[in-house]
Amino acid sequence: MKTYSSFMGNIKTIEQDFFEKIDPVTQKVVYRCAVAHEEAMEIAIKMAQESSLIWRKKTLKERSDVLLEIASLLQAYKKELCDLDCLDTGRPISELMSVDVDSSIENLQYFAKESVYSTLLPQMEYHEDYNLEKTHHPYGICLGLGAFNYPLQVACWKLAPAFIAGNSMIFCPSDHTPRSALLLAELINKTSAPEGLFSVLLGGRRVAPKLVEDGRISHISLTGSVPTAQKIIAASSKHLKKTVMELGGKSPLLILKDAHVEEAVKGALMANFYSQGEICSNATRVYVHESIYDSFRSLLVEKMKSIRLGDPFCEKTQMGPLISSEHTAHVLSIIKEGLKNEGKSFQAGEVRGNYFPPMLIEDVDDDNLIAQEELFAPVLCLFSFKSEEEVIHRANKTLYGLSAGIFSQNIEHAQKVMLQLDAGSCWINNYNVTPVGMAFGGTKMSGRGRENAQEALSDYSWMKTTYIEKKKVDCPYF
Numbered sequence: 001m002k003t004y005s006s007f008m009g010n011i012k013t014i015e016q017d018f019f020e021k022i023d024p025v026t027q028k029v030v031y032r033c034a035v036a037h038e039e040a041m042e043i044a045i046k047m048a049q050e051s052s053l054i055w056r057k058k059t060l061k062e063r064s065d066v067l068l069e070i071a072s073l074l075q076a077y078k079k080e081l082c083d084l085d086c087l088d089t090g091r092p093i094s095e096l097m098s099v100d101v102d103s104s105i106e107n108l109q110y111f112a113k114e115s116v117y118s119t120l121l122p123q124m125e126y127h128e129d130y131n132l133e134k135t136h137h138p139y140g141i142c143l144g145l146g147a148f149n150y151p152l153q154v155a156c157w158k159l160a161p162a163f164i165a166g167n168s169m170i171f172c173p174s175d176h177t178p179r180s181a182l183l184l185a186e187l188i189n190k191t192s193a194p195e196g197l198f199s200v201l202l203g204g205r206r207v208a209p210k211l212v213e214d215g216r217i218s219h220i221s222l223t224g225s226v227p228t229a230q231k232i233i234a235a236s237s238k239h240l241k242k243t244v245m246e247l248g249g250k251s252p253l254l255i256l257k258d259a260h261v262e263e264a265v266k267g268a269l270m271a272n273f274y275s276q277g278e279i280c281s282n283a284t285r286v287y288v289h290e291s292i293y294d295s296f297r298s299l300l301v302e303k304m305k306s307i308r309l310g311d312p313f314c315e316k317t318q319m320g321p322l323i324s325s326e327h328t329a330h331v332l333s334i335i336k337e338g339l340k341n342e343g344k345s346f347q348a349g350e351v352r353g354n355y356f357p358p359m360l361i362e363d364v365d366d367d368n369l370i371a372q373e374e375l376f377a378p379v380l381c382l383f384s385f386k387s388e389e390e391v392i393h394r395a396n397k398t399l400y401g402l403s404a405g406i407f408s409q410n411i412e413h414a415q416k417v418m419l420q421l422d423a424g425s426c427w428i429n430n431y432n433v434t435p436v437g438m439a440f441g442g443t444k445m446s447g448r449g450r451e452n453a454q455e456a457l458s459d460y461s462w463m464k465t466t467y468i469e470k471k472k473v474d475c476p477y478f
Contacts, residue, residue, distance in 0.1 A: 001029070006036040006202045007185040008047055009195040013040045019175060019203060022398035024090035024321040024354050025312065033178055038210075045216050046193075047196025051355050052168040054194045056138050060120060061163050069191040074101055074156075077187060081180050083463075086149055086312050088177040091275050095311050103239040103436075104156035105454065110436040111160040113368065120165060120461060127469040130178060131468040133248075137460040138166030139183040139219040139242055140200070143211050145204065145232075146181065147223040148174035148323050149278040149376075154223045155181050157440075159198060161456040167219065168197045172204035172210065176323050193265070208232075215231050215239050217354050219460065222246065227373075244449035244459045246280070246441055249402030250373040251423060253283035253431065254397035256388070256414070257291050258406040263429065264401030265299045267407055271431040273307060273358050276319055277378030280404040281425060281432060283382050285371055287391045293384045297360075302383075304348045304358040321354035322377060328354045331377040336371035366394050374400070388417060396422045402442035405431045424450075 005015060015034035023030045028202065036044075055063070081342040082096040101298040110116060117147055120269045125132040155171055162169050173181040176202075185200045201207050211217055212235045220228055221244040229245045236243060253271050271283035281460045287294045312320040332351070339345060343364035349357030359379045361370055371381045385391040397403065404423035408414040414428045427433065434440055439453035449459040 003034060003148065004031060004182060004202065005042050006035045006044070007182050007189075008040065008044050008329060008343075009189055009199070011047070013037070017203070019176075021088070021176070022324065024323050025064070025089070027080065027325055027353060030087070030197040031259070033175070033202045036201035036207045040201060041207065041210060041214075041303070042203055044196070045141065045214065046210075048168040048170055049216065050195040051194035052138065052140050053165070054170060055197055056166040057380050058166070060117050060164065061114075061304075062116070063166065064117060065190050066193045067108045067112040067163060068161060069193075070188055071105045071112070073187040073190060074105050074108070074184075076280060077153065077183065083182060083473055084179040084183060085177065085412060087147060088151065088179055090312050090323065091149075092317045092320055094315055094317070100150060100153050103153050103176055103434075107153075107156050107160050108435045110347040111164045111457075117164050117457070119454060119457060129469070129471050131470065133466040133468060135464045135466070136165065136457075138461055138463055140167060141217045142167045142169045142219040142221060143208075143217045144169050144171040144222070144462065145208055145222040146177075146222060147229075147280075148176040149275060151177040151281075152180040152184060155184055157451045157456075158223075158303070159222050161451075161460045162219075162221075163193075163197070165457060165461040167460060168272065170199050170201060170217070170270055172201050174206050175202075209235065212236050213238070218242065220244070221449075221451075221459075223451075228330055229447065242462070244451065245447035246449070247278045247377075247445065247447040249282070249287040249400040249442060249446050250279060250372060250398050251283040251400070251403040251405070252398075252421070253286045253295060253405040254391055254407070254417065255286065255288040255292065256410075257289035257409040257410045259289075259292065260409060261292055261295050263300060265296060265303060265408040266363070267427075267429070267431045268300060269303055270450075272380040272406060273304070273378045274318065274432060275359075276297060276322055276356070278323065278376050279432060280376075283393070283403065283431060284375065284379060285383065285398075285403050287383045287385050287395065292384055292386045292423070297382065301346060304346075304360065307348065308356055309349065309355050309357060312448045319358075319378065322356050323354070325354060326355060327376070328356060331356065331375050331379070333433050334369060334373055334375060335361070335379065338364065339366050343368065366397055374399065392420050393415065396420075399445040400442065401444035402429075402446035
């Protein structure tokens with residue numbers, strides 16, 4: 001059985017403790033990983049310190065060139081990266097080949113553009129008696145904590161703005177999906193970046209808490225759950241570290257009465273069943289105006305039945321398995337509890353192993369456990385509504401505020417409705433489309449800060465303002 005170890009450039013450490021990776025398809029152990037121990041963490045931190053001192057002195061153009069080198073290598077290793085994530089996540093290879101690596105490359109190229117990174121250049125404000133200089137500075141060492149659903153994309157979304165702002169990064173991938181991050185680290189090591197600029201430490205659940213508390217790490221970026229974020233924020237409070245939290249959601253999708261039904265069904269399918277439903281921004285609460293509810297539901301069920309589950313490596317497969325048997329059991333337990341006293345369900349097939357066919361939940365209250373808790377599975381809660389005032393209130397009745405969607409043929413009206421929804425990443429007449437210039441993040445319990453887009457730069461650098469006097473000092477004591 002193959003063993004994978006943490007990556008810290010060319011430095012190796014003694015492996016002491018291990019964890020096993022279980023294939024989500026076969027539910028069998030396919031490889032094991034060595035947990036990064038104290039020695040490995042210390043090496044990674046020292047290398048990150050040394051490399052960040054070199055890196056921060058590089059010009060923005062020099063940093064940009066390294067991002068472009070990484071992007072070029074990702075393109076060259078696209079097939080290998082997709083294969084690794086297909087094996088580890090269980091997501092269809094067709095998705096991975098068309099989205100993940102390309103999105104990662106676009107993100108690197110985006111932050112390498114002068115028109116984007118120029119916002120980090122010193123700025124001067126000229127006044128009659130004084131000038132104000134604004135300069136941007138790196139935090140130093142950033143800690144990136146990844147998620148299992150989009151392993152490579154999440155890593156690149158974090159490292160690209162971190163690197164261009166002058167930081168180094170230690171990255172902890174999910175224990176479920178460590179291999180594409182390891183290959184990414186190897187590829188970065190082939191570029192002209194200083195050694196140790198990007199290290200990968202395995203065994204996140206055991207390793208991350210120690211890194212979070214280490215005073216030498218100044219910045220933490222998590223893609224994960226609310227409970228994890230709460231622990232990180234509490235543990236990092238001793239040093240008042242900068243934190244970027246991209247968390248979960250229970251997002252609403254509003255289908256207004258003038259919506260094009262076929263387009264709205266397409267949106268609902270993309271908002272619930274892509275990537276096995278394991279997407280934090282998914283609109284798992286779909287509110288349909290009562291006048292088109294029946295036609296919407298009929299077409300939705302028809303299309304749910306046609307989604308093809310199967311071998312993730314088969315090009316025709318449209319949905320693979322959930323990430324683990326533990327996660328599958330958790331989803332089933334929430335559904336069982338939620339349907340105990342109300343509601344009904346339709347599932348387009350039987351649950352077999354971790355294969356969880358698309359499910360529709362109806363006739364439950366907005367406060368039902370299924371309608372309030374993020375399931376991270378292909379489970380869609382369908383509701384009808386009468387008035388827009390009513391549905392806006394119901395849509396906002398959640399602890400989360402990550403995303404929202406609206407379908408309507410009246411764009412101007414849809415924009416007015418969208419302004420009333422408590423969500424950070426929103427779509428009108430589409431869903432889950434994230435072009436590289438679209439900032440991503442939420443409000444309320446869905447997190448803080450933004451990833452992707454130019455707005456991310458403000459989360460990976462801090463500003464220094466310098467007052468420059470032009471006249472003599474006015475001092476009443478002199």
